[in-house]
Amino acid sequence: MKVKERKNPSRVTPSAVSAPSASMEKPNPWQVALQQMNAAVDLLGLDDGTRQTLATPRKCLTVAVPVRMDDDHVRVFIGHRVQHSTTRGPGKGGIRYHPDVTLDEVKALAMWMTWKCSVMGLPYGGAKGGITCDPQRMSSRELERLTRRYTSEILPIIGPEKDIPAPDVNTNPQTMAWLMDTYSVNKGYPVPGVVTGKPVQIGGSQGRNMATARGLMYTVLYALKHLGLPQTGLRVAIQGYGNAGYFAAKLLDDLGFKIIACSTSKGGILVDKGFAPDEVHEFYRKTGAVAGFKGADALTNEELLELPCDILLPCALEGQITQRNAARIKARIIGEGANGPTTPEADKILYENGKFVIPDILANAGGVTVSYFEWVQALQNYFWSERDVNLRLRDLMERAFEGVYDVHKKQKVDMRTAAYLVAVGRVAEAHKLRGLYP
Amino acid sequence: MLRKIEAFLAPSKLDVLRDLLLKQGIEGMSVLQAQGWGTRSKVKNGKPQFEERVKVEIVMDEQQVDPFIRGVQSLTGDGALGAGMIFVVPVEDAARLSTRESGKAAIL
Numbered sequence: 001m002k003v004k005e006r007k008n009p010s011r012v013t014p015s016a017v018s019a020p021s022a023s024m025e026k027p028n029p030w031q032v033a034l035q036q037m038n039a040a041v042d043l044l045g046l047d048d049g050t051r052q053t054l055a056t057p058r059k060c061l062t063v064a065v066p067v068r069m070d071d072d073h074v075r076v077f078i079g080h081r082v083q084h085s086t087t088r089g090p091g092k093g094g095i096r097y098h099p100d101v102t103l104d105e106v107k108a109l110a111m112w113m114t115w116k117c118s119v120m121g122l123p124y125g126g127a128k129g130g131i132t133c134d135p136q137r138m139s140s141r142e143l144e145r146l147t148r149r150y151t152s153e154i155l156p157i158i159g160p161e162k163d164i165p166a167p168d169v170n171t172n173p174q175t176m177a178w179l180m181d182t183y184s185v186n187k188g189y190p191v192p193g194v195v196t197g198k199p200v201q202i203g204g205s206q207g208r209n210m211a212t213a214r215g216l217m218y219t220v221l222y223a224l225k226h227l228g229l230p231q232t233g234l235r236v237a238i239q240g241y242g243n244a245g246y247f248a249a250k251l252l253d254d255l256g257f258k259i260i261a262c263s264t265s266k267g268g269i270l271v272d273k274g275f276a277p278d279e280v281h282e283f284y285r286k287t288g289a290v291a292g293f294k295g296a297d298a299l300t301n302e303e304l305l306e307l308p309c310d311i312l313l314p315c316a317l318e319g320q321i322t323q324r325n326a327a328r329i330k331a332r333i334i335g336e337g338a339n340g341p342t343t344p345e346a347d348k349i350l351y352e353n354g355k356f357v358i359p360d361i362l363a364n365a366g367g368v369t370v371s372y373f374e375w376v377q378a379l380q381n382y383f384w385s386e387r388d389v390n391l392r393l394r395d396l397m398e399r400a401f402e403g404v405y406d407v408h409k410k411q412k413v414d415m416r417t418a419a420y421l422v423a424v425g426r427v428a429e430a431h432k433l434r435g436l437y438p
Numbered sequence: 439m440l441r442k443i444e445a446f447l448a449p450s451k452l453d454v455l456r457d458l459l460l461k462q463g464i465e466g467m468s469v470l471q472a473q474g475w476g477t478r479s480k481v482k483n484g485k486p487q488f489e490e491r492v493k494v495e496i497v498m499d500e501q502q503v504d505p506f507i508r509g510v511q512s513l514t515g516d517g518a519l520g521a522g523m524i525f526v527v528p529v530e531d532a533a534r535l536s537t538r539e540s541g542k543a544a545i546l
Contacts, residue, residue, distance in 0.1 A: 385439065387500055 027343070029108035029318075035344060037111065040420035041428075043413075050428050057107055058091075058125075059083040063153035065131060067146045070139050077146060079131040081154040083163055084110035087430045090161055091127030092117055092368060094168025094197075095150075095175070097143075101130035109168075112339060113368070115423035116361040120400045122372045127163045129154065135170045144178050147171075151182040158183070160193030160379065166371050167197040177202055192378040196371035205374035206386035208367075211393060212337065213247030215366015218397040219358045220252070220311060220335045226405060227332070227356060232256035235274075235309040237331065239263050239301060240316030241281070241290055244337040244364065248313055249277035261304050262290055263316070268304045269296035305329060314341035321346045329355060336360035342416075351414040359416035361423060362404055369396050440529035440542060441503050443496040446472065447522040451513060452492060458509045464502060465546065468495040478520040491522070497529055497545050 034055055041051045065077040080103050083091040093113035106128050114126025131150055135143060157163055167176055176198045183194045192203030200206065207214070224231050234257055238245045241262045249259045258274035266289040269280070275296065283293050291298055305312065305321060306328045314320050315337030321329065326346035334350065335358045336342065342350070342357065350357055370393055377383050384392075408418035447455065452469060459467060472493040475486040498506065503526055514521035534544040 385500055387504065 030104040033108035040424040057084045080106045081129040082110040083127045085114040085125035089123035091163035092124035093128040094166045095129035096169035097135040101132040118423040147178040148182045173199045196374040207389035211370035212244045212367035217251045222401045236311045237261040237309040238313045245315035267291035439500040442527040444525040445494040
């Protein structure tokens with residue numbers, strides 16, 4: 001891969017998009033995504049046509065989703081499905097239900113999916129969907145009706161060969177089961193390959209629920225090996241104790257690492273001698289918080305990030321490590337279990353301070369990788385054992401990590417830039433090979 | 439699915455390994471005397487030295503593999519250089535001559 005000197009770091013954004021937001025406090029995710037893409041396009045020396053192609057989603061569908069609520073009145077929600085790229089394969093990406101969902105956010109998330117699938121070498125493009133709603137205030141029946149109507153609205157553009165949704169924020173295997181059922185009823189036959197993250201009973205994959213954490217664990221182990229650090233005994237702090245955070249704690253604890261801190265939105269805990277991840281999870285399940293766990297010191301989410309530890313795993317929300325706190329991060333390795341936990345400004349500070357950041361599109365790609373396995377199994381109607389799934393995941397994570405690490409060393413760039421160079425380069429190359437129709 | 443374990447271990451670990459297998463319900467193992475060197479072997483005059491090892495071969499069900507490996511790891515401990523290696527190999531089939539059983543039934 002050839003890398004050219006970046007000629008104009010503050011280059012003009014493509015005409016298809018508006019100027020970056022002036023607000024530094026809450027950056028527009030689409031502008032952040034474009035900024036990251038532009039940096040890679042500049043380094044790769046790609047032409048302007050390719051830049052515009054990569055900067056413009058292939059398809060953005062916005063739909064009205066009318067739902068009859070339990071009290072019999074009708075509410076109309078707004079949903080989106082964006083296919084950023086279908087160059088390397090069908091679109092792939094989750095569907096989120098959240099009050100803050102906007103088209104710009106969904107576009108950014110779809111673009112990040114393109115890079116994630118590309119860096120992992122999966123035969124997918126990138127897509128994402130979302131509905132602006134507050135699922136915490138909706139009943140299960142309302143959520144089912146919402147999901148089924150949204151599915152029927154986006155039905156023309158999804159399918160096993162077109163675009164394959166998956167769970168994301170506030171959606172789960174049950175949501176995917178409703179989606180699969182709605183799609184199948186409309187087609188007239190079962191189509192398990194239309195969606196991933198389904199329950200195992202209807203064609204889901206073994207190992208899917210731990211896949212993100214398992215992938216994260218492998219990338220941490222490969223980073224430790226390259227940095228010449230021991231692969232056990234180190235101190236780990238984890239922000240977020242959901243699917244990624246909890247299982248990462250469990251897997252690393254099994255390997256002899258010391259899990260010293262974790263948190264949820266309601267605050268965190270510190271146990272200097274380390275805690276048993278299962279006990280804290282049980283407490284979280286019962287009380288809805290980890291704060292208050294017996295024998296633990298309380299701490300805030302902000303304090304957790306700055307703890308003296310060896311490995312920091314931000315597995316909660318985006319924008320957690322910023323220019324305000326980056327200089328105070330003490331961990332040697334930061335593994336991004338969440339999407340976008342580090343702002344571009346913080347990235348520079350971490351790199352200058354010699355921190356090793358495993359970027360989100362690589363670190364948390366275990367989830368989409370096992371989604372890919374689920375899709376392959378569904379297409380074949382032949383299902384693998386959990387061990388098979390885990391071994392294949394390990395192989396793909398290792399291949400992807402080593403590919404990115406190689407670029408990081410050879411081009412002397414940070415791991416995120418290296419991952420983007422690999423990812424954007426592959427998509428651009430695929431564009432070139434396929435050519436332009438007509 | 440059947441898997442074969444090929445483990446290279448210090449001879450002193452054989453007895454505890456047998457106890458581990460009994461505990462995990464794995465019935466049988468073969469032991470071969472072996473000599474060899476690897477990346478962690480002692481080096482003399484710039485050359486790695488041959489060391490005495492045993493090669494243990496065990497056929498087991500796929501689901502027994504991970505608990506078995508974890509068990510052996512707990513026997514050898516962390517960071518013990520030259521503690522050994524374990525390889526896991528797919529096994530196409532097994533046939534017990536006395537009963538004419540095949541596959542998983544033949545080994546359990």
